[in-house]
Amino acid sequence: MMMMLDTLRRFWGRKMLYRMKISLVLQILIGCINTKAQANSFYNHVSQILKYCNSRCLAVVPQGGNTGLVGGSVPVFDEVIVSLSSMNNIISFDKVSGILVCEAGCILENIMSFLDNEGFIMPLDLGAKGSCQIGGNVSTNAGGLRLVRYGSLHGNVLGVEAVLANGTVLDMLKTLRKDNTGYDLKHLFIGSEGSLGIVTKVSILTPPKLSSVNVALLACKDYSCCQKLLQEAKRKLGEILSAFEFLDGQSMDLVTNHLEGARNPFSTSHHNFYVLIETTGSDESSDKQKLEAFLLGSMENELIADGVLAQDINQASTFWRIREGISEALMKAGAVYKYDVSIPVENLYNLVEEMRSRLGDAANVIGYGHLGDGNLHLNVSVSQYDEKILSQIEPFVYEWTSKKRGSISAEHGVGLMKANEIFYSQSHETVQMMASIKNLMDPNHILNPYKVLPHSITS
Amino acid sequence: MMMMLDTLRRFWGRKMLYRMKISLVLQILIGCINTKAQANSFYNHVSQILKYCNSRCLAVVPQGGNTGLVGGSVPVFDEVIVSLSSMNNIISFDKVSGILVCEAGCILENIMSFLDNEGFIMPLDLGAKGSCQIGGNVSTNAGGLRLVRYGSLHGNVLGVEAVLANGTVLDMLKTLRKDNTGYDLKHLFIGSEGSLGIVTKVSILTPPKLSSVNVALLACKDYSCCQKLLQEAKRKLGEILSAFEFLDGQSMDLVTNHLEGARNPFSTSHHNFYVLIETTGSDESSDKQKLEAFLLGSMENELIADGVLAQDINQASTFWRIREGISEALMKAGAVYKYDVSIPVENLYNLVEEMRSRLGDAANVIGYGHLGDGNLHLNVSVSQYDEKILSQIEPFVYEWTSKKRGSISAEHGVGLMKANEIFYSQSHETVQMMASIKNLMDPNHILNPYKVLPHSITS
Structure with a gap:
C-alpha cells in the first residue's frame, strides 16, 4: 500500500502541482486492506496511513459524507483524501444508559434507523442525514434541528477515538456520562473539522424515543411576534419543546414555487413569517392538551395570525418538508x-x-x-x-x-471558505492559541491544510 | 503590589521551603487594587498577577469557594493563592435566550436566587451551593443533581474568559448557543482545575423555571430493582425527570443516626435501597398524573416496595435533606x-x-x-x-x-489526591497529550502545580 501511495503521489505531484483537485480516495486502499483485516481494526489503517503521510509531508483531507457547506471536506491542491465510509459498523449499544458506540463512517440516517428499533433517537437531526456521517457530524460539531432540546454535540458525545497526524491513536472512547480525569481532550476534535486528528469512533448519549410527537405550523405577522412566541413556547411547552424553526414569507414562496408537491397550508397564501414547532413527550393526551392551550393563548395574544396542527405523521412530514426543503429550493432557483x-x-x-x-x-x-x-x-x-x-x-x-x-x-464550520474571516468572531489571542495547538498536534500541517485557521497565521 | 509579593515570597520561601502550606490570599491584594479600579476590570488584575508570577516562576493556586474534595484548590508548598471571591458581579442576563454572564467568584446559590427572581434556574445544583463559586464549578466541571436532565457544563457553558499563565486574556465569552468558528478552546478550561488558565468570567445557558416540581422517595428491595426503575423512569417520565438519586440502607441509617432532625419516612424502618426521584415540568396536573401512574405501575411490577410522594415543598426538602445530608453525616460519624x-x-x-x-x-x-x-x-x-x-x-x-x-x-476531579492515579482511567497517549498541552499553555508550570497530571509525566 505504501508503495502504491508513493507512486500515486509522484504521479499526481507531477501532473497537478498547483490548484488542481485530485480524488485519490484512500477508501479504496482501506477497502483493499480490509479483505485481510478485522472490521474493528480499521483505525489501525488510518493510523498507518497518517504515519506514512506525516513522514513524507503528504497533506490529507479526512472525508465523511462530504455534505459540508464550507469546503471543509474537499481537497484544495494535491491532498490525499482519507474517506471513512467503510468504517460503518455499530460497535455496541447499551439500552440501560442509551449509549451508542459506532465507527465514524456510519451514515446518520442508518444510526437513526438502528436506534428507532431499539426505542431510542439520535440527539442530532439535520437535512443531510441521508448521506452525512457521524464522524463528519462530530468533526464539524453539526447543530441541526434538535439542538434546542438536546443541546450540542459537546454535551452529547461521550467519547471519541481519534488518530493524530503522526499516527498516534488517542483512545478517549468513554461510555460514561461523567468523567473528570484530566483535560477532556475529545472536545478538541469536536468541531475542528479534521484539522487536529481524524475521528475514527464515536460514543454518544441517545435519548429514549418518546411516544408523542406533535408538529404545528404557525403564521406570524412580524418578527417581533416570532420572538415573543419563542419565549412563550419555552415557558409553556417547556420540557416537551423539541424544535422551534422559523422561515420568512420569501422562504415559503421559494419552496412552494420550486419544490414539487410543496404547498402553503394556509388559506391566506401569504404571511410575513412562519414558525414550525415540534413537541416530543411521553404522554399523547397531556402533550396535545398543552400544545393546544399554548396555541389558543398565542392566538388570543395575537402572537400568531393563523396556525395548523398536523393531524397525522404525513401532514407533519409535509410541514417539515417545507422547512427542510428550503435549501433544495434555493439550488433550483x-x-x-x-x-x-x-x-x-x-x-x-x-x-x-x-x-x-x-x-x-x-x-x-x-x-x-x-x-x-x-x-x-x-x-x-x-x-x-x-x-x-x-x-x-x-x-x-x-x-x-x-x-x-x-x-x-x-x-x-469554517472550512476553506471562511478560514480567513475567523477574526470577525474570534479574538486575535484566541486564534493564536488555536494555531499553537494546531502546531503542537500536527506540526507538519498535513491534516486538512488551508482550512479552519487563516492563511495569515498558519503560513 | 509587586514589591509586596516579592517580599512575601522571600519571607515564605525562607520560612517554609517544603511541605508547608501558606495562605497568601491574593484576594486581599485584589481588594486593595479594587478601591481604585472598575469592578469589570478585575481580570486585568488577574492578568497582571499571573504575568508577574510567571516572570518570576512563582507558583499559583486559583481558588474559588474551596469546596473541592480532591485538594485541587489548596496550596501544596509555597504557592500563591489567587482567590476569585471578589469577582462576584452578575454582568448581564438575557431573558429571551436565558443566557447569564457573570464573574467567576459568584457563589452558585446567589446566582440561583438571582435567576429565581427572573423565572429561570441554573442547570447545575450541588450540595456545596452555599459556598462554591461558578468559576470553580466550571474549572472542575462540577456535575451534581441536575445533570441527568440538563447535561454537563460542557453543554451548558457557552463561553468563558480565561487568563493564561503568561497573563494573556482569552476572551471566549460568547453568548451564543452555536458558534463553529475554529477550535472551541473554552472546553480546555472546563474541568482542567485551573491548571491551564484562570477562569474569570462565565456565560451560561439557563433553562426557564417550570412551575411544577414533584419529589418522591421510593424503597427498593434490591439493586436490580433500582436499575429497572431507572429504565422505566427514563421512558415513562421522560422529559420531566429531573433527578434520579439512590442511596443504600446503610446511607439511610447513617443519616438518621447522625443528622439532627433527619428521619426515615417509611413505617418499615429498613429497606435495602432508596431512590429519590424528582420531576420538573410545566403542568402541575399532568405531571402529577404521570408520576402517579409511574409509581402505581412500579408498585404493580414490584420494582418498588414502598413509596412516599412529597405533599408539599417542606416534605420535598426533607427528602432532599436525606440525600444531600449523607456527606455531612459521614463527617460526623x-x-x-x-x-x-x-x-x-x-x-x-x-x-x-x-x-x-x-x-x-x-x-x-x-x-x-x-x-x-x-x-x-x-x-x-x-x-x-x-x-x-x-x-x-x-x-x-x-x-x-x-x-x-x-x-x-x-x-x-483529579486535583492533588488522584493525579497519580489518572492512568487507571486514561491511556498513556492521552495523558501524554494532556501534558503537551500543559507545557504549551503554561510552560513554567506555575498554574496549580502538582495537580491533575501525574508526577511521572510532569517532572
Whole structure:
C-alpha cells in the first residue's frame, strides 16, 4: 500500500502541482486492506496511513459524507483524501444508559434507523442525514434541528477515538456520562473539522424515543411576534419543546414555487413569517392538551395570525418538508450566496432586512433557521454569481455579525471558505492559541491544510 | 503590589521551603487594587498577577469557594493563592435566550436566587451551593443533581474568559448557543482545575423555571430493582425527570443516626435501597398524573416496595435533606475514605458489595449517588484513619473501576489526591497529550502545580 501511495503521489505531484483537485480516495486502499483485516481494526489503517503521510509531508483531507457547506471536506491542491465510509459498523449499544458506540463512517440516517428499533433517537437531526456521517457530524460539531432540546454535540458525545497526524491513536472512547480525569481532550476534535486528528469512533448519549410527537405550523405577522412566541413556547411547552424553526414569507414562496408537491397550508397564501414547532413527550393526551392551550393563548395574544396542527405523521412530514426543503429550493432557483450566522435573537432578523435594502431588486434575500438557537440561515438568491453583488454582501455580513458579537459560522464550520474571516468572531489571542495547538498536534500541517485557521497565521 | 509579593515570597520561601502550606490570599491584594479600579476590570488584575508570577516562576493556586474534595484548590508548598471571591458581579442576563454572564467568584446559590427572581434556574445544583463559586464549578466541571436532565457544563457553558499563565486574556465569552468558528478552546478550561488558565468570567445557558416540581422517595428491595426503575423512569417520565438519586440502607441509617432532625419516612424502618426521584415540568396536573401512574405501575411490577410522594415543598426538602445530608453525616460519624466513580449502571453497586466483603467489620461501607448518570459515591466510614484499611481499599478500588472501563473520578476531579492515579482511567497517549498541552499553555508550570497530571509525566 505504501508503495502504491508513493507512486500515486509522484504521479499526481507531477501532473497537478498547483490548484488542481485530485480524488485519490484512500477508501479504496482501506477497502483493499480490509479483505485481510478485522472490521474493528480499521483505525489501525488510518493510523498507518497518517504515519506514512506525516513522514513524507503528504497533506490529507479526512472525508465523511462530504455534505459540508464550507469546503471543509474537499481537497484544495494535491491532498490525499482519507474517506471513512467503510468504517460503518455499530460497535455496541447499551439500552440501560442509551449509549451508542459506532465507527465514524456510519451514515446518520442508518444510526437513526438502528436506534428507532431499539426505542431510542439520535440527539442530532439535520437535512443531510441521508448521506452525512457521524464522524463528519462530530468533526464539524453539526447543530441541526434538535439542538434546542438536546443541546450540542459537546454535551452529547461521550467519547471519541481519534488518530493524530503522526499516527498516534488517542483512545478517549468513554461510555460514561461523567468523567473528570484530566483535560477532556475529545472536545478538541469536536468541531475542528479534521484539522487536529481524524475521528475514527464515536460514543454518544441517545435519548429514549418518546411516544408523542406533535408538529404545528404557525403564521406570524412580524418578527417581533416570532420572538415573543419563542419565549412563550419555552415557558409553556417547556420540557416537551423539541424544535422551534422559523422561515420568512420569501422562504415559503421559494419552496412552494420550486419544490414539487410543496404547498402553503394556509388559506391566506401569504404571511410575513412562519414558525414550525415540534413537541416530543411521553404522554399523547397531556402533550396535545398543552400544545393546544399554548396555541389558543398565542392566538388570543395575537402572537400568531393563523396556525395548523398536523393531524397525522404525513401532514407533519409535509410541514417539515417545507422547512427542510428550503435549501433544495434555493439550488433550483439559481445561484445562491449562503450564510449561517448566530446573532442574539432580538437582532437576528435585522440582518435580513438590512441586506434586502442593500441589494434592492438585484437579489432575493431570504431568512430562515433555528430561531430557538439564535441561528439564522441568510441566503441571497440570484440568477447568476456576480462579483458586484458579492462585494455588496461581503464583508458587510461579517462586519454586521461581528458588531453584534455574533458568530459568522453558527453550525456549518469554517472550512476553506471562511478560514480567513475567523477574526470577525474570534479574538486575535484566541486564534493564536488555536494555531499553537494546531502546531503542537500536527506540526507538519498535513491534516486538512488551508482550512479552519487563516492563511495569515498558519503560513 | 509587586514589591509586596516579592517580599512575601522571600519571607515564605525562607520560612517554609517544603511541605508547608501558606495562605497568601491574593484576594486581599485584589481588594486593595479594587478601591481604585472598575469592578469589570478585575481580570486585568488577574492578568497582571499571573504575568508577574510567571516572570518570576512563582507558583499559583486559583481558588474559588474551596469546596473541592480532591485538594485541587489548596496550596501544596509555597504557592500563591489567587482567590476569585471578589469577582462576584452578575454582568448581564438575557431573558429571551436565558443566557447569564457573570464573574467567576459568584457563589452558585446567589446566582440561583438571582435567576429565581427572573423565572429561570441554573442547570447545575450541588450540595456545596452555599459556598462554591461558578468559576470553580466550571474549572472542575462540577456535575451534581441536575445533570441527568440538563447535561454537563460542557453543554451548558457557552463561553468563558480565561487568563493564561503568561497573563494573556482569552476572551471566549460568547453568548451564543452555536458558534463553529475554529477550535472551541473554552472546553480546555472546563474541568482542567485551573491548571491551564484562570477562569474569570462565565456565560451560561439557563433553562426557564417550570412551575411544577414533584419529589418522591421510593424503597427498593434490591439493586436490580433500582436499575429497572431507572429504565422505566427514563421512558415513562421522560422529559420531566429531573433527578434520579439512590442511596443504600446503610446511607439511610447513617443519616438518621447522625443528622439532627433527619428521619426515615417509611413505617418499615429498613429497606435495602432508596431512590429519590424528582420531576420538573410545566403542568402541575399532568405531571402529577404521570408520576402517579409511574409509581402505581412500579408498585404493580414490584420494582418498588414502598413509596412516599412529597405533599408539599417542606416534605420535598426533607427528602432532599436525606440525600444531600449523607456527606455531612459521614463527617460526623468519624473518619471517611471518599471515592467518586463512574461505572456502567449494571455493575455499579457490585463495587460497594465487594468492598464490604473485603473490609468486613472493620468499616462501614456505604454507596449512594447519581444513578441516572452512572455515578457512585463510595464511602468507607471508619472510627479513625488507618493505613492498613487504606491499603485494602487502594489500589483495589481503582483497579476494579479501571477493569470496568469506568472513571476513577466522575465529578470531583483529579486535583492533588488522584493525579497519580489518572492512568487507571486514561491511556498513556492521552495523558501524554494532556501534558503537551500543559507545557504549551503554561510552560513554567506555575498554574496549580502538582495537580491533575501525574508526577511521572510532569517532572
